[in-house]
Amino acid sequence: MRIAKALQLTLTLLACAFLLVPTIQSVLAGVTANYFRGLSSGLTLKWVAEVWSLYSGSIFLSIGLALACLVVTTLIGVPAAYALARRPGRGSRVIEEFVSLPLAIPGLALALALLQLYGSLQGFRAHWSFILVGHVLYTLPFMLRAVLAVLAAIDLRSLEESAATLGAGPWRRFIDVVVPNALPGVLAGGLTVVTLSIGEFNLTWMLHTPFLKTLPVGLADSYASMRLEIASAYTLVFFVMIVPLLMAMQWASSRAQRMFR
Amino acid sequence: MSIRFFSLACLLPLASFTLAFLALPLTRLVLGAASGDDGWGVYWQILQTPRYISALLQTIWISATVTVAALAISTTAALFLQRNRFPGRSLLLSVLTLPLAFPGVVVGFMIILLAGRQGLVNQLTPGHTVFAYSSFGLFLGYLYFSIPRVLLTVMAAAEKIDPALEEAARTLGAPAWRVTWDVLLPALRPALIAAGAIAFATAMGAFGTAFTLATDIDVLPMVIYTEFTLSANFAMASALSVVLGLVTWGLLLTARSLSGGTIAAGG
Amino acid sequence: MTLTLSKVAKTFPDGTRALNPTSLEIAEGEILSLLGPSGCGKTTLLRIIAGLESADAGGTLSFNGEDVTRLPVERRKIGMVFQNYALFPNMSVRGNIGYGLKMAGLPRAAIAARVAEVVALCRLEPYADRAITALSGGQRQRVALARAVAPRPRVLLLDEPLSALDAALRTDLRDELAELLRAVGTTAVFVTHDQDEAMAIADRVAVMSMGNMLQIGAPEALYRRPADAFVARFVGNAMPLGGRIEGDRLLIDGAVLPLAQPAHGTTAWVRGEDIALDDAGPLPATVDAVTFLGTHYRIKLTTTGPAPLFSLHHGHSAPRPGDTVRLSIPPHAILTLPAAA
Numbered sequence A: 001m002r003i004a005k006a007l008q009l010t011l012t013l014l015a016c017a018f019l020l021v022p023t024i025q026s027v028l029a030g031v032t033a034n035y036f037r038g039l040s041s042g043l044t045l046k047w048v049a050e051v052w053s054l055y056s057g058s059i060f061l062s063i064g065l066a067l068a069c070l071v072v073t074t075l076i077g078v079p080a081a082y083a084l085a086r087r088p089g090r091g092s093r094v095i096e097e098f099v100s101l102p103l104a105i106p107g108l109a110l111a112l113a114l115l116q117l118y119g120s121l122q123g124f125r126a127h128w129s130f131i132l133v134g135h136v137l138y139t140l141p142f143m144l145r146a147v148l149a150v151l152a153a154i155d156l157r158s159l160e161e162s163a164a165t166l167g168a169g170p171w172r173r174f175i176d177v178v179v180p181n182a183l184p185g186v187l188a189g190g191l192t193v194v195t196l197s198i199g200e201f202n203l204t205w206m207l208h209t210p211f212l213k214t215l216p217v218g219l220a221d222s223y224a225s226m227r228l229e230i231a232s233a234y235t236l237v238f239f240v241m242i243v244p245l246l247m248a249m250q251w252a253s254s255r256a257q258r259m260f261r
Numbered sequence B: 001m002s003i004r005f006f007s008l009a010c011l012l013p014l015a016s017f018t019l020a021f022l023a024l025p026l027t028r029l030v031l032g033a034a035s036g037d038d039g040w041g042v043y044w045q046i047l048q049t050p051r052y053i054s055a056l057l058q059t060i061w062i063s064a065t066v067t068v069a070a071l072a073i074s075t076t077a078a079l080f081l082q083r084n085r086f087p088g089r090s091l092l093l094s095v096l097t098l099p100l101a102f103p104g105v106v107v108g109f110m111i112i113l114l115a116g117r118q119g120l121v122n123q124l125t126p127g128h129t130v131f132a133y134s135s136f137g138l139f140l141g142y143l144y145f146s147i148p149r150v151l152l153t154v155m156a157a158a159e160k161i162d163p164a165l166e167e168a169a170r171t172l173g174a175p176a177w178r179v180t181w182d183v184l185l186p187a188l189r190p191a192l193i194a195a196g197a198i199a200f201a202t203a204m205g206a207f208g209t210a211f212t213l214a215t216d217i218d219v220l221p222m223v224i225y226t227e228f229t230l231s232a233n234f235a236m237a238s239a240l241s242v243v244l245g246l247v248t249w250g251l252l253l254t255a256r257s258l259s260g261g262t263i264a265a266g267g
Numbered sequence C: 001m002t003l004t005l006s007k008v009a010k011t012f013p014d015g016t017r018a019l020n021p022t023s024l025e026i027a028e029g030e031i032l033s034l035l036g037p038s039g040c041g042k043t044t045l046l047r048i049i050a051g052l053e054s055a056d057a058g059g060t061l062s063f064n065g066e067d068v069t070r071l072p073v074e075r076r077k078i079g080m081v082f083q084n085y086a087l088f089p090n091m092s093v094r095g096n097i098g099y100g101l102k103m104a105g106l107p108r109a110a111i112a113a114r115v116a117e118v119v120a121l122c123r124l125e126p127y128a129d130r131a132i133t134a135l136s137g138g139q140r141q142r143v144a145l146a147r148a149v150a151p152r153p154r155v156l157l158l159d160e161p162l163s164a165l166d167a168a169l170r171t172d173l174r175d176e177l178a179e180l181l182r183a184v185g186t187t188a189v190f191v192t193h194d195q196d197e198a199m200a201i202a203d204r205v206a207v208m209s210m211g212n213m214l215q216i217g218a219p220e221a222l223y224r225r226p227a228d229a230f231v232a233r234f235v236g237n238a239m240p241l242g243g244r245i246e247g248d249r250l251l252i253d254g255a256v257l258p259l260a261q262p263a264h265g266t267t268a269w270v271r272g273e274d275i276a277l278d279d280a281g282p283l284p285a286t287v288d289a290v291t292f293l294g295t296h297y298r299i300k301l302t303t304t305g306p307a308p309l310f311s312l313h314h315g316h317s318a319p320r321p322g323d324t325v326r327l328s329i330p331p332h333a334i335l336t337l338p339a340a341a
């Protein structure tokens, strides 16, 4: 019993170390004057500043895309989740399944599909909305499912019926009753959407153009062509953005689940 | 306005987006695969080209081993964290779920920092110890992003297991390992299948990690990428994508029918 | 408002016939209770009146003569209290109560005034600004009622409004609800499967069974003069006596019980409170079990009849199981009902 527990703890700690050590290395490398001489070469924000001057455009593009993605997935996902939740059944399952296809099909394949169909529409191909389409495709299922889960957990039908007996038509019911009660799901889904959009690489790498590089595309770029400190500093910037989002996302998801247990 | 009409209107944005950017492009992809010189024979050609077949097999092999490893590690950690409360527990939990939002490229970079030419292992050990760019490096990279995914699924399932089940087994005289074997693992089975499927599907489609590591083994996503960008062989790239997509999707479907729940990959 | 139903029936898409054609008129200000066992179609009928379910073709529903059969629920101006209350968790108590007024397009000040009035009527002042989740079951019940009456609906529909409460609270709120409904004065239809509730609250009770409306009447009339065995059984737990009726006499295995009037060919039923232990009584019986219930004993008796009889025995002592006793039943207490049941 004792030994078993000790072994479990050891394995858990090893796994933690495996995940954490390179992260710390990259954080340190990003603020070390010279990685090869080690920390003794002194700490500096020089590399971070350089990253900012080189890649701030990418960072802002990613933030912009993530926000646009949030808006679009909310506008598409919330009404759709409502419609699907109202009539649960085979048809709704099939729709949900189809929309979730981008979770099962590798991003590369999706990107190729988009490129083949729309690649020749120059105005669209070179516009940021082309990348946005990819991000929405990939994140929409998360929004849809998060909202669906919450709507399935509340007694949507009787809430709507009681609003109807009080004189509210379909649109008012949607605005006054459905949306406010789905908010925990929208919040959880929204944070997931933003987090995933900021980190999306597989689709974006294929869809981007030299003038439209998102943060992860820039990261790949810096890994390939910059010195280790800059690559690390850029990774550090990414961590600073993504880790709070990740934590908020996990908090919101567990809250949404707890509220409707 | 009737409620039926309103419901339909609510589905309209989703329907138009999905039609324009999912249904039509996928159709185009499937048709595009057959638009080359060989037509539908392109799939026959894949079967006859050793490079493609070996890439497919290698991808499946590495994804399968990663799945098994991630399941073993994450299930152990999940069960340990689930049933022991100690200071620092939530910290460990955060660390283990940290890479959830890391894109494949960043994971690749983590492996380079660990096992690359300028990596930690190479610095700490005598001689030249670099394995980031080998298939083992790729394995580590895939493991890196699989651990948190599996962990979360298994923990969520473990939380829902009624502790009374285990207590009942204990009162019937079962030793700890038998309880794990007879009660816990069967109860976790659907979650393990689901988590395994997620890990496998994610690994099959992983591109960023292989891309950053510029690894010396061919995985299918890298082959597709080179076919598309370097050889400009669109038909072949499409056909390979279709194969990759079908294999992954088919696997998720099978896993779901086995586990009875909903499964989604991600990343 | 007068509510008129004419040949209203409901067949669900899966073929379930939940309600057979039913005609009914509910007078202005009347409180009608729909009483019946689970699955008999009470909720279905209520939902048809509300407009949440559509009646089969051929049935019509009118409010004060205006045909509302095709009017969607949100335009019917009804008020409904749901079994689980269905209060909006995203709004406060005040927000819930004011919602119907807001939908009616009333100006803010008018809404506030009416909400305050209803809050006072339902004695909700201390909770008016609370979140719904911070209310007890009984408080929620009152908010649901307040929300339904606030817009002055033409008819108030209540679907088992007390069933979500525990037994003690239920009895308290039952009388309170009866009082409130009378104070509001709106025509009301009240669904329940609890006869005490129906009797305490309603002016008239409609007894339903398997999609049919069996009898409608004042509580006392139903109790004293049930139309058939089902009603007698359901309202006041009548028990079959067996035997045979000849003229104005009931013959049970040699025993003869006089009836109030001739009722040849009918069957005889009796209620527990009308069975007296009486050494001089005509009917012999064996005591099977005795349960002490505080105010009275409940004595299970075997006679030659088709089913055991339960007597409610008021007294300071009771016979023991196994004892042989004699029973008497006053002539007017023997219900004579049509044979087919």
Ligand SMILES: Nc1ncnc2c1ncn2[C@@H]1O[C@H](COP(=O)(O)OP(=O)(O)OP(=O)(O)O)[C@@H](O)[C@H]1O
Residues within 6 Å of the ligand: C012, C013, C014, C016, C017, C018, C036, C037, C038, C039, C040, C041, C042, C043, C044, C045, C193
């Ligand atoms: N949507 C539906 N589809 C099919 N059958 C239904 C539907 N709703 C109700 N029924 C059936 O119609 C019959 C009457 O149901 P209803 O809900 O009116 O009963 P009730 O008298 O309110 O019962 P309870 O006291 O249990 O609430 C039942 O047999 C029920 O199974």
Ligand SMILES: [Mg+2]
Residues within 6 Å of the ligand: C042, C043, C044, C159
């Ligand atoms: Mg009912």
